[in-house]
Amino acid sequence: MKRDIITSAIGIIVFTLFCGLVYPLFITGVSQVAFPGNANGQKVYVHGKLVGSKIIGQNFADVVMKNGKPEMSAGEPVTAPDPRYFQTRPSGTDPADNAAATEFANYGPNSVVTKDAIQSNIQAYIALDKAPDGTPYYPGGLTAAKVPVDAADTSASGIDPDISVRNADIQAYRIAAVRHLSLATVDKLISTYTAGRGLAFSGEPAVDVLELNLALNRQTGGS
């Protein structure tokens, strides 16, 4: 008994040093040398300013101004999606796309709350597709049935960097019109930033929204 306690105490210290310090420090050392970009989060700089991470979703929205001041709601500035940018998926974090406090939305499959949330996401998606004069950018206009599921359902991480190809293709009409680009140009950028399935079969083709938006900014010269 006493013997076991002593051995356990020594054992836990030895294993802690080995598994808790030597192992992670070794991995950190190798990673920082072999893959420094990835190990540090694939940071993206624009004109020397850190603007995000390539693989973390971002909220491409602007603060809504009212009488020259940001409109506030519950202590947080109200934001609206910026139509010049491709929009990421709905997020369950607070505020949207908060990459320092991720959480699931936990919307149940048979829940009225879920239905309402999806409906409001559908409405927001359709509203964003309308030009200031009310005409839709998407030919023939969007209906709930045409909205891709990933545009109306929250992601898991709340910071999903990707959208589906269909979601991007629909938003492309708006982007092309707002940025005065040809649809073909925007579509070409979409395919450039679409990652295929892993090993050609795993997962879904996914469009990286942040990289796509950065490329658009470069194309139209500035933000």
Added chain:
Amino acid sequence: MTVSGWLTIVLFVVLLTAFAIPVGGYLARVYTGERTFLDPLFVVPERMAYRVLRVDPDNGQDWKHYARSLIIFSLVGWLLLYLILRTQTLWDFTGLNPMHYHSGTWNLSFNTASSFMTNTNWQYYGGETTLSYFSQMVGLTVQNFLSAGVGIVVAVALIRGIVGRSGKSLGNFWQDMVRTVLWVLTPMSIVIALVLVWQGSIQNFSHYLSVDGITGLGQQIAMGPVASQEAIKMLGTNGGGFFNTNSAHPFENPTAFTNFFEMLVVLIIPAALVFQYGRMAGNRRQGYAIYATMMVMFLGAASVAYVAEAHGSPAQHAAGLHTQVVAGSSGGNIEGKEERFGIAGSALFDVVTTVTSCGAVNSAIESYTGIGGAVPFANLSASEVIFGGVGTGLYSILLYVLLAVFIGGLMVGRTPEYLGKKIEAREIKLVSLGILITPLTALLATSLATASKAGRASIDTAVAHGPQAFSETFYAYLSQANNNGSAFAGYTGYVQPNAGNLGAHGITFADILGGFDMLFARYAPILFALAVAGSLAGKRVSPAGLGTMRTDNVTFVVLLIGVIILIGALTFFPALLLGPIVQGLTGHLY
């Protein structure tokens, strides 16, 4: 459903089997002391470890001694982890608490320490919003290794008891732990961690990033030594996330490739142990029979989950969404799932991590459809015998094997025997207790939590009503009892006192009940499994006769599946009806 979706499931099974067979052979050599290709690296550290620990590896332990070493070692580990969590701020001098998070409260720390020591890794703690890098590395990562090791050595000890031909020794606990960490967990974790960083996982000690954002709307991005923890979290079927959203977070699981890779990593040891068992039993067909049993149930679970999720949910349909596959969109119930994994990659991951005791999630299980969500419930109801946790899966299914042998023996009217050893009243009593203790714990805890006001405080009333609220509660205690750790994550055991967290506060009832749920349902079955091992170890082996029931053919596989499903169904069916099955059978919204 898509061709690539089904291909994912099929190729996964094929690749898993292809890798598991050689790894099983390697494990058998490690635990029988034969030479392996890693010996030159580890023989010296191994000898040093024995000298520091002052143990004689050749000193065999009977089951009681083996169990005593294991329990005391676990207790001491628990104490250290609890202290680390409680004194988080004391370690600020290391620079590994860049966000200056406060120390955990006693109740939350009790739950988290119990959770990591039992290989559960239930997430009442909030990952990036609660824990310092120091706590994650020196606290959680260490228990990720050790709890996995404890599971594996129990399985090895039980194998030795079943196949042993001399005396009462089950081996030496300390030797088994040292060899598990050195020969199995560490080298594999190093490779896995580096593959993850290569694909985009992070591994640093930076302060959280404050970025400007492309539109000027700022964003905070959590950092940390993620890959090293992610590797052992998956390999050791631990499942406790570095981040709150676990393997859905792009830094934990950056690509569709890593998603597939992580699934293989979760199942590799549980699957390989089955082949190791066949080798150590001197009859590989015994291993194949168990593998076939597990695989049939696994494929069933994966197919049902995929079909259910691809169909979409009642809430989606009520909102007017069309959920079929169209060009460029996966369709289906993508609520709470990541685009890069898609429906199949999420559903399969969910099955992989709930048949094992991993409990990592790459999608929100709470958002699964009724039937899709019933699959993890069913996996847990089978008491983690479909591959199961590292080690726990094998020792649990071996208990079921003994029970099936007993039932089969009764049917044909002969004294039941397994691998030449007679199964008698004492063994069957221990087996029954070992099998029933987990369901009993889960159901008792669920009843307590459902019936009491303190228990209902954990339900996320903002989103969960009706059957969903019951599902949240039931899943919480079922998952903790099975040491799984996945969650209907609306169910909460902690509250953030203010934004930016300064020390999350526990919900005492949920933390304590969950903590005891995990501890009891982990160590009671371990003791029963070791007792069975001890009881079998000393038995004489009689040669197989004409009337001996074979345990390596299709008939036995069918019998074994029948026994597992029967026990799971009899125990849990009423409770399952009240939660996920109701939702699966109706389009009604609550």
